[in-house]
Amino acid sequence: MTSEHEEVGIGSFACAFGDVEGKPEDVPDFDALWQTVSFGTDFADMGSTTYRKMSRPVEGYVVDAVRRTLQGAGVPAAEVDHIVFAASDPTIALLPIDFTTNVLRAVGLDDCVPHLVSYQRCCSSLTALQHGRSLLAAPNTNHVVVVALDFIPDDRDRIRSYAVFGDGVASCLLSTRDPGLVRLVSSATHVDPDGLRGEDTFASRQKVASRTLAAVLDAAGCKQAQIAKVFATNLHKPLALFNASSIGFRPNTVHFLDTLAMYGHCGNADWLINLADYHERSGIRPGATYLAQSQAPGFYACALLEGSPRS
Amino acid sequence: MSTDDYRRKLADFLTKQPETSGLAHERVLAAQTRQDLGISSLTMVLLLTHYVEQYTDNTVTIRPEWVSRLGDVDGIASVLREIDAASLAPAQH
Numbered sequence: 001m002t003s004e005h006e007e008v009g010i011g012s013f014a015c016a017f018g019d020v021e022g023k024p025e026d027v028p029d030f031d032a033l034w035q036t037v038s039f040g041t042d043f044a045d046m047g048s049t050t051y052r053k054m055s056r057p058v059e060g061y062v063v064d065a066v067r068r069t070l071q072g073a074g075v076p077a078a079e080v081d082h083i084v085f086a087a088s089d090p091t092i093a094l095l096p097i098d099f100t101t102n103v104l105r106a107v108g109l110d111d112c113v114p115h116l117v118s119y120q121r122c123c124s125s126l127t128a129l130q131h132g133r134s135l136l137a138a139p140n141t142n143h144v145v146v147v148a149l150d151f152i153p154d155d156r157d158r159i160r161s162y163a164v165f166g167d168g169v170a171s172c173l174l175s176t177r178d179p180g181l182v183r184l185v186s187s188a189t190h191v192d193p194d195g196l197r198g199e200d201t202f203a204s205r206q207k208v209a210s211r212t213l214a215a216v217l218d219a220a221g222c223k224q225a226q227i228a229k230v231f232a233t234n235l236h237k238p239l240a241l242f243n244a245s246s247i248g249f250r251p252n253t254v255h256f257l258d259t260l261a262m263y264g265h266c267g268n269a270d271w272l273i274n275l276a277d278y279h280e281r282s283g284i285r286p287g288a289t290y291l292a293q294s295q296a297p298g299f300y301a302c303a304l305l306e307g308s309p310r311s
Numbered sequence: 312m313s314t315d316d317y318r319r320k321l322a323d324f325l326t327k328q329p330e331t332s333g334l335a336h337e338r339v340l341a342a343q344t345r346q347d348l349g350i351s352s353l354t355m356v357l358l359l360t361h362y363v364e365q366y367t368d369n370t371v372t373i374r375p376e377w378v379s380r381l382g383d384v385d386g387i388a389s390v391l392r393e394i395d396a397a398s399l400a401p402a403q404h
Contacts, residue, residue, distance in 0.1 A: 206375065
């Protein structure tokens with residue numbers, strides 16, 4: 001399934017979070033909002049301590065992340081062939097009409113084709129990663145930037161029954177010339193029709209998650225037990241751990257707790273943020289197998305990644 | 312313990328949890344579904360977390376085969392029974 005692109009390295013992860021730190025409890029009308037969505041549960045159990053809010057237009061944070069991705073890889077902006085933006089559905093409606101041209105001009109991406117992947121809510125960035133890699137199959141195409149962005153303008157919209165939303169951007173470079181940090185072994189996204197109708201259940205969420213995980217494992221000829229770490233979606237701590245357990249992952253396999261506490265759920269950027277955080281703390285190991293995972297009402301996506309050999 | 316015993320254990324447990332302390336014992340015994348008790352997904356997950364903490368000292372983790380049973384009350388009671396059984400089983404190495 002993936003051998004044609006095995007030479008593509010994915011690396012130079014960079015994150016840019018909102019510059020203003022807030023506490024969920026300080027959101028206007030927090031108590032009423034939490035009571036409405038929580039059904040009497042204690043917010044202290046949810047694992048979110050702070051979130052970040054963008055005080056300036058999102059382009060600036062995207063430019064910052066992309067610049068750092070290119071600097072980290074030592075790749076001049078002029079050598080980037082494509083940039084794939086990924087955003088959850090509500091975010092694309094908030095982007096200014098000149099968003100893309102502003103980013104391209106600010107970074108100096110002079111011969112770079114922009115793309116947008118969305119409509120898969122918080123799973124959009126994993127499809128963007130797959131799309132980015134497929135672009136590298138074309139002749140004379142060597143560098144693709146994937147950048148995930150999500151933000152919430154009204155603080156009251158941050159408090160949900162499944163997560164506390166924060167503002168964040170995360171980017172990485174896909175390259176045919178550098179092994180990077182990981183390579184993409186297989187990926188899949190599936191739909192939970194009950195979730196699209198707002199009628200998802202434990203069973204429907206487990207079904208779509210199991211189906212998607214089985215697809216990436218089968219495509220890679222890999223066993224679930226080989227997965228060293230899962231880079232998860234920053235849902236409320238009990239939900240994220242339960243969802244992982246529901247498809248057979250032990251809680252200590254899932255990496256998300258520290259970023260959840262600091263940044264909350266940064267939409268479709270979570271798995272990139274968690275991978276970057278894990279690498280900073282523990283280091284991605286060459287040859288080890290990892291799972292990037294995203295979920296949203298109606299969608300589940302995951303990608304099997306393998307640590308690249310160090311040059 | 313029988314299924315009815317675990318229904319009663321579930322009722323005892325729910326009435327002592329902060330999230331469900333307003334539920335009457337009799338209402339739990341009569342309910343068919345989790346929805347009848349007004350227990351949300353988030354609350355159900357927290358209740359399971361509390362149960363595992365209180366009755367197994369966190370030695371048991373949620374198993375995939377339990378997940379689809381959490382929509383009805385007999386299913387939840389059966390999960391509690393299996394959590395208890397798992398906590399008594401010899402550790403797997």
